Amino acid sequence: MHIAYLTPEYPHARINNGGGMGTSIENLVKALVKNNQQVSVFVYGSRRSEVFTDGGITFHLIAQKNYKVGGFYFYRKHIEQYINNNAQNIDILEAPDWTGITAFMRLKLPLVIRFHGSDTYFCHIEKRKQKLKNKWFEMLAVRKAMAYIAPTYFAGEKSMELFKLPKEKLKVIHYGLELENFNNNHPEEFEKYRVLNIGTLIRKKGVFQLIETFNKLVEIEPKSTLVFIGADSVDIHTGSDSTWELMQNKMTDKAALSITYLGKIPYELVQEQIKKAHVCVFPSLAETLGMVTIESMALQKAVVNTNIGWAQDLIEHGVNGFMHHPDDIDAYVASIKELFEDLNLTIKLGQAGRVKTEDKFDIQKIVYQNLELYKSISSL
Template identity: 50%
Template sequence: MHIAFLTPEYPHTQVTHAAGIGTSIKNLTTALVTEGIAVTVFIYGQKTQEIINENGISIHLIKNKKYSFLGWYFHRKYIESYCNSIIKKEKVDLLEAPDWTGITAFMKFKIPLIIRFHGSDTYFCHLEERPQKIKNFWFEKLAISAADAFIAPTTFAGEVSKQLFKIKNKTIRTIHHGLDLAQFDNKTPAQFETGLILYVGTIIRKKGVFELPAIFAAVRQKNPNAQLVLIGNDSADIQTHSSSTWNLVAALFSRDDMKNVSYLGKKPYAEVQEYIKKAHVCVFPTFAETLGMVTIEAMAMQKAVVNSNIGWSKELITDGESGFLVHPTNHQLYADKIIELLQNNSLCHQIGTQARTRIEAKFDIKNIVKENIEFYQQMINKE
């Protein structure tokens, strides 16, 4: 079996961007190779045209091209042509692509196309209750219509996407993103920096970062020595059109609270793990996810997590057992859960231990990869 992935991102030094989509794809492709599956990764929008063979994975960097007219169409046809040439040459059996931006709109392949719901613009606009550009919906709808089947990282993401795109008579299989648990092994869970609250993720409105100043203010009323550390790329704000969401968020902290806040920007993956180990509590007050990779990574490292309670998160965490689930706008309750954990190390340890147990049961890539292979085989045999 030979499986190919089309993606705008992937964790590699020669790739221009990597985030949740790229991380989940790399986890899966690495596991597929371990199971004896041939894997090709097509990464579009790159600075150079290059083929890299690494750890059994054939990585194709597809150089970005600009067109003076109908660029959205010709860019896709260019990617399609390149992929089809490799698909034919290397005898690829199935192609997987993300839903985001509807990149496969106007593309045709002679092999099955599976779209994985990493999170479309349509999906995020729906969850955030904000208007969507008609063009963006059109691209994503066309891509969805041409797909043979779908994989959703949570049942919630699959059901919402099914309703938004009016998907009928096509299979939507829920298969969680997986983790190589050996890479998320915290041997000293009882060691952490007391009072350190950690947020990891893009500094963007949909991640709930505008709720953090009020939550942190309530925490410091009971724990004045608490520290808040934020790690992640800054981004433009979609509502105010500010070039820096962080500047907007920082202005919401009181002067006194701000003395206990550190924004570290983007950090290498290995360093992020070290900060997770240092954290007393990890917080993810997000409004829009399909799953939330960093949440399950923190849980795998036996951290007590206070997460959003919206849809998908209920498939990650059992509230009060393997973490806490609170709506991001309920600032006082969100703060109360953080305070409860900061003041009770025994509870922190218990929650962290149960979080690891849940990740081992639900998100171990050794099991997840077999679910993917089974589904891929079903789709290939259908042809």
């Protein structure tokens, strides 16, 4: 097959954007190429227009265009024209739900939408009021698809419900990892009492709950340290330009001395930080899956994770990690403290986490689930 992807991000040196969605696409795309499939990636919102091939993948960078009026419509039509002009021999196109990028498009290709996390979904989860135009764009976009893919049952079923789509068109296929790239030969070696959180500093990631947790934790275990990795962001609730500044205001004086913010670091360096951690903590309030959770599990790290909806696909509480509601601060403190005090438990949960990723999140297995769906759609 020749499979194409439309995306605003992809983790490549010649592309300016990369995040969790881009990483999940990259993992799938590389696995497809290994299985002798042809792949094209259309990256919209790029700084320049360019076509190049790398690793058997053809990349089309579609430069962002500015319009005096109606940019939301005319740029989508520009993307549509570009894809249709380059659609020769492409069998199927996959696009994200986020922002409803395929709204107003009349594509010559069968379209599959993957629920990476729409504004509609996140506004519902976070109980935020959604702008009507955002809901309209996303509603128009998803209704053009022939099938839908979700990384977890919760994200899929909730998205289908919100968009009033027939559930029989939904297929749940987890994000996958190239597990050969996630090796930790010495899981027993780490910095004791080091807590790690990875992700954009944004309210929905539970960063304020984690500060509150650490304020209590450092009182119980003064050797505790906390490291944040990820880009800073605007806080939509307060209008602040920096969530990190707001987080600092929530820290006790004692906690502040033991908290480090590394900012956004190169992807290849993140693994080293994961390996150094005693515990990885992700008290997220809104995700579709949470790539950093399964990446940490693949590296045999003990994880204390959120327990909301989507997380039920990732962890069995007490078996391969711990799960609590982000607002249950005392439960987070208790689980982290238990792991600090019981190194055997830390290693045991890490080993079980690796087993879970090998069973459920191995991209070499997951790629066939995607191919099966693509073939069924392209044959219609």
